[in-house]
Amino acid sequence: MNYEIPKSTVAGQALALDNQFRNELLRRMTAEDLALLEPDLHRVALPLRMPLVTPDVPIEAVYFIEHGIASVVARTPGGHEAEIGFIGNEGMAGYSLVMGDDRAPQACFVQLEGEAMRMDAGSFNAALTTSPTLRLFLLRFVNSLQIQTGCTALVNARLRLASRLARWLLMCDDRVVGVRFSITHEFLATMLGVRRPGVTIALQELEGLALIRSRRGEVIILDRPGLIALANGGYGEPEAEYSRLLGETGSGD
Structure with missing residues (x-):
């Protein structure tokens, strides 16, 4: 992680920081809440394009991502996404289950393969009902994701494509071990809501500035501070809000 991941702010309760999980929600929730979830958590692979949530279909399970990246994607009836x-x-x-709903209008699928801790929806809902603190803690994450979505709407409306691409690469860099990851121009075009030729031109601009190196199906980060500057304020606020909502990282971490 390149931005600070915070501790839970639930007062007077032990945190679950010293466990085997890499998912930060599992690590930062209270030990009591983790104990409710742990018997029903199962490690699963996340292959590329695996659907985690299907639009308007009851959610079967939640996935606490350990490695990899998932995208929440909106689609029009005409197929634009x-x-x-x-x-x-x-x-x-x-996360719609946290808000008391059993489905979502948007798709969520794996865009960079990895692993997750899976929990059936029934067991997860039972844990939410049992614990007075679990839902409140996870609602803070949902709030942080809504802030991220709002920032995405702003940058898509107001920033040029190169800045939007820089932000997207920074967000990948925050969540991927190392400075390189596999991604195609076609997939970037879908994620950014633009045509593939625009992505190619934007990648060439970032390469010309020596911020990245782009190969077929792979992007390598060369200059993270330069990407932050090029993002033109589009990166940083949601990351700071995550820390504000879920607590500051202590010096001992």
């Missing part, structure tokens, strides 16, 4: 949410090991898929 764009990414509106971005989830890595700081979050979870299937």
Whole structure:
């Protein structure tokens, strides 16, 4: 992670920081809440394009992502689609259950393969009912994701494509170990809601500025501070709000 991932702010309760999980929600919730979930958590692979949430279909499970990235994608009846949410090991898929709904109008699928801790919806809902703190804690994550979505709407409306691409690559960099990841121009075009030639031109601009190196199906980050500058204020606020909502990271972490 390149931005600070915070501790839970639930007062007077032990945190679950010292456990085997890489997902930050599982690590930062209270030990009591984790104990409710843990018997029903099962590690699963997340292959590329695996659907985690299907629009308007009852959610079967939640996924606390350990490695990889999932995208929340909105689609029009005509088939146009764009990414509106971005989830890595700081979050979870299937979060509509936290808000008392059993489905969502948007799709959520794996865009960079990895692993997650899966929990059936029934067991997850039972845990939410049992614990007075679990739902409140996870609602803070949902709020942070809504802030991210609002920022995405702003940058898509007001920033040029190169700045939007820089922000998207920074968000990937926050959630992927190392400085390189596999991604195609076609997929970037879908995620950014633009045509493929525009993505190609934007990648060439970032390469010309020595911010990245782009190969067939792969992007390598060369200059993270330069990407932040090019993002033109589009990156940073949602990351700071995540820390504000879920608590500051202590010096001992």
